[in-house]
Amino acid sequence: MIPRWLWFVALLLRIEVRGWNQLPRKTVRYSGVSEIRQSWHSGISHYLTMTLDENRGALYVGAREVIYMLDPNNIGKELRPPIVWEAPNERKIECVNKGRSNRTECFNYIRILQEFNDTHLFTCGTYAFQPKCAYIELSTFTLDSNNLEDGRGKCPYDPSTGHAGIVVDGALYSATLLNFLGTEPVIQRSVGQHNTLKTEYLATWLNGPNFVGSSHITESVGNELGDDDKIYFFFTERALEYDCYSEQVVSRVARVCKGDAGGARTLQRKWTSFLKARLVCSIPELQLHFNLLQAVYTLRTNHWRDTQFYAVFQALWGDVSVSAVCQYSIQDIQKVFDGSYKEYHEQAKKWGPYSDSVPSPRPGSCITDVHRRHGVTSSLELPDNTLNFAKTHPLMDDSVQPIHGRPLLVRKGVNFTTIAVHRTEGLQGELYDVLFIGTGNGWLNKAVRLGSSVHLIEELQMFDKPNPVHSLVLSRRMSFVFAGSPSGLVQLPFADCSKYRSCADCVLARDPFCAWNVNISRCVPSDEQYGDLLLQDVQASDTSICEVQYNKAVKPLSRNLTVAIGTNVVLPCELTSNLAQPVWTFNGRELSQEDNNSMLYDITLQALVILGVGVHHSGTYCCFSVEQGARFASERYQLGVVASPSLTLESRAPMDGLGLVWMMVIALGAVCLALFLAVLYLRRKLQDEMEKGSKSLENxxxxxxxxxxxxxxxxxxxxxxxxxxxxxxxxxxxxxxxxxxxxxxxxxxxxxxxxxxxxxxxxxxxxxxxxxxxxxxxxxxxxxxxxxxxxxxxxxxxxxxxxxxxxxxxxxxxxxxxxxxxxxxxxxxxxxxx
Incomplete structure (x- = not known):
């Protein structure tokens, strides 16, 4: 039997060999990130929730016991005084008495902050493990803390617990844990004039879920079947359909119908349309499955049928984290929910597809024109056999597969935490999906989707200290990305084109937001009106479009180095990107390892190392950064090698040098002898003084x-x-x-x-x-x-x-x-x- 650790190493090697572990072209440290704006407030932490209202020009941010209304053009500017919403001291004392921490848990963490209507925001907080909800009047940006609503089932108790919530037509569709102990998960509809509905408390419905997101899809618009809108929920849970030797935690997508009113006798005040299916993200040929869903982003288009979901996953093998991004379509999800059901077979003691006849009307479906023609206009009119089947068969047999059948992006040693996607148009009119992915250590990965894969443009360090990115919000009008973490809030532009110093570098970036301006020889935002003066090639990154007059790269200054014979010399070479390879020349001739075994390129140091230099190593060394045929001059060194000074002295006057050495030896010996005699004398005198003992030594x-x-x-x-x-x-x-x-x-x-x-x-x-x-x-x-x-x-x-x-x-x-x-x-x- 192959040891598990050996299998693990082999798996990681297969990931590397097959190119699954993608590298960002650029890595920009915190000190090098330009145009970054931060919002730090003393004593405030956990910027967990953000809502952007571009019509009002306001960014609403929920943190621990405070809600901000910020200017999206400059998040350091507050449009209104912040709302301080603290949990009372008696609630905090009760929280501590129940065994919770008074440093991390017994506060009011804002977990829901959404537009309720044109005049109010709806918000919910943990309220020291006693969730509460309230409304915020937008005109005055005030919260009435005297009229709070019970937040159970709407907001989680624990600030670290995953949840999902979305307001649709004055109703809150939430997914969270219903009790203090976190043992009763629920997906429910509350608030407003609608009937309150929730999931059945059965392990087959929800089994230890961790909710990560939700989405409202307007499937009633232009629907020839007269279908209803649906609310989708994304989460992970412990699977029941596998035996104890298979995966225990899987990712799910569930849905309910907006017009669901519950059953008349069966499933009273419960969802009659609840269905769920497994969400798969894996590399089949490597048997590598990503089961830990972290976040989902809904990319909306002009028609709901083209809606796509981008999801980030994590997996852990040994001590190495591996993350992935998978893409799903709404139509593929619909096909799974319209397919066969899964059930538990008592005789075989295992789960399998349901093979008998399905009741009519179809269990779990929304009310459509087909139902109405048969006299069923509401879920309250559904027959009991349909409702009983829906109660016992919430799981679908088929799984939702990603588009192209595999992940778009896989990275080793990185934990993806959240994602946001923006669809933009290139210079040639093509549409590109640009992905912004937050990580667990405060970095932002930026990638562009190119067919069945992505090109990882760059990774940016947004925080000087490692902090997980909890939330991402995009401003399409102002081309900003906002990132929230436990320590603060960061605002970044969609692109910093100024970092690309040449035409080839700008084209190789493959950033749809950047293009090379021929007129001013600079990489600029592609939305600027320059017409034919802009060059860009996102698909192929063909640098041949950069003619000589366009590619005016700055030549590096020559550095003069003089060293002695036998010295080990290190010549650093900073590459233009992580995808570039170094090429060194010596006196105009390209170096190779066969030319001189004493020269080698160290990947870790990113430098040319010359061991024990000799006079023949004197000359000019140039380093070029080569990427897809484009060559960038990076470093230039003028190395001079001279003989050692002592060797020079001996070769010129060996007898004089020898006499000088003997004179120095004799002089140093005399000094050492004098110091030794002085020490002996002082020691003897000190001992004599201490032996007198007639009076204390006044030292x-x-x-x-x-x-x-x-x-x-x-x-x-x-x-x-x-x-x-x-x-x-x-x-x-x-x-x-x-x-x-x-x-x-x-x-x-x-x-x-x-x-x-x-x-x-x-x-x-x-x-x-x-x-x-x-x-x-x-x-x-x-x-x-x-x-x-x-x-x-x-x-x-x-x-x-x-x-x-x-x-x-x-x-x-x-x-x-x-x-x-x-x-x-x-x-x-x-x-x-x-």
Whole structure:
């Protein structure tokens, strides 16, 4: 049997070999992202919800306990004062008493913020694990916190729980967890004049789901069957139709009819039109399945039949994350819901397709003209056999396959979290879908769909610190993308064309938003009115359209390097893109590995490495970045190799050099001998002085330290208005005139106060008085814990009968302290002395 880890490695290699792991052409770090605008508010976090009203020119943002109305042209500008919607303290206390965190959970996180009608927004928040909903009046941008609605079934309790919600014709269609424990999932309709409906509490309907999105499709418009509009929900759940050795978590798409009114006797106040099917995103030949659905975006067109859904998935093999993007059509989803049902076969003890006759009218369908001709005008008039079948057969047998049968994009080592798509027109009139994909570490992947695959244009680091992108909103009028994360909000243009410095670079980007301006020799936004002066080729990226006069690339400056023989030289080469390959020339001739084994190109360093250079390596080195036949000059080096100075000296005057060396050796030897004799003399004299013992050795070391914070600490020098004196001025000096104490910045302590919690002394062991004659271990702890620039006298010896502290231990502590002080960024060299 093949080990699992070996199978995992082989799978990743197959992904690489087959080209599934796509690389972005450009990688732009946070410092290089231009035209970025940020909105940071002190104390505010979790920008989870955004709604853009381009008619009013307002961006509504829901964060933790606050709602903003921002200018979409500049998100740093607030159009109205923010709405502060906090959960009351008593609710937060109840939340904590129920075992929830008072740092991360017991707040009011805004999870729903949508347009309700022309005059109001509808919003819901977690409200410290007691969900509440309210209305916001747009004219004044105010929220009436005195008239709150119960948010159960509309908004999740937990801010980290997935949910979906959409307002359609004054009704909220929501998918969330109905109770505090999160054990009762529900898809329901509430708010407004419609009858409240919800899913049946059965594992066959919903089994531990995690909802990620919803969408309203107007299928009644221009429908020859007189069909109804539908609401689609996307989620993951634990599958029941597989045995314990197969996938347990799968992705789903479910639907309900907008006109559903529930059943008369069976399925009262329950959906009669609820159906669900598996959503597949996989690479069949690799047997690689992406089951963790993260987000779905609905790309709408002029007609609902052309509606497409873009979904991002995650998968985890070992410690490596793999993400994918799959595309689905509304018509493929319809075919699955019109197909056969799946049921559990008792005899075989397994799930399989339902093969018997299907009741009429068809279970799970909306009311159409066919129903009306048979006298059924409402779901309340459906017969019980149809409703009973719908109750026990909510799952479809077929699965929804992606367009082209495989993912559009796969990336290894990246976690996709959300997606938004914009359809734009190229210069030649073609339509392109541009994908904006947020990641778990705060990056934005930008790609363009080209048939059955995508070209990954670039990846941008939007936040200086890793933060997951929770929400993405696009402004088509202003060509902006807004990204929300736990730490802040970011605004970016659809494209930064200025980063492309030549015509070939601009064309190779294959960005529908950018084109090369022939007249001004610059890459500019393609929506600018230049006519035939713009060059662009998104489909083929053919750089031959860039004639010589159009491709005025800036030539790199030559860098002069002079090194000694035998040196290892590294010549960096910054490539124009991640898809480019380096080509080096030496004195105008292209280098190859066969030319010189001492030269190699290091992929990690992105540099040419020359090991042990010789004189023959002197010359001009040029690095070119080559991509699809286009060559860009990146770096130019003028390398000079000279002999070592010592070798030069010996070759010119070997005898003179030898005499000079001997003179230096003799001089250094004499100095070392003198220093050795001086050290012996001072050591012997110090020992003689210490052996006298008739009186204490009055030696003082001065060093910037802080006394330990202990009870009965000696006070600092009194202020001018105090009559208290700690020492007589004469006590500052010894009889020989040497300084005893140098006043500095030592901390003041009250002589009768209690010890500071942050003190350096040992808790429960007060410092003996006076502090300058404390035991050696207390003195050393004072030195070790010091962080100020105050000066204090350290007595190295004691009086008659006192135990003298070990001199070696104290010297070690002072040596350690000196080394530590040298590393402090704010230390004063003049004060750090002994």
């Amino acid at each position: 003082t070391l001065v060093y910037p330290i802080q006394l330990p914070s202990q009870p009965k600490m000696t006070k600092c020098l009194p202020s001018a208005d105090s009559d208290e004196k700690l020492w007589d001025p004469s006590s500052f000096y010894y009889s020989d005139g040497s300084l005893k104490i140098v006043p500095g910045h030592a901390l003041c302590q009250n002589s009768t106060g209690s010890s500071s919690p942050s003190g350096n002394g040992i808790p429960g062991q007060p410092l003996p008085s006076p502090p300058l004659h404390s035991p050696n271990h207390m003195l050393l702890s004072g030195v070790r814990g010091s962080s100020s620039n105050g000066y204090i006298r350290l007595t190295l010896g004691g009086g008659v009968g006192e135990e003298r502290p070990p001199l070696g231990e104290l010297n070690e502590e002072l040596r350690w302290k000196l080394k530590q002080r040298q590393t402090l960024p704010d230390s004063n060299p003049e004060e750090s002395s002994v």
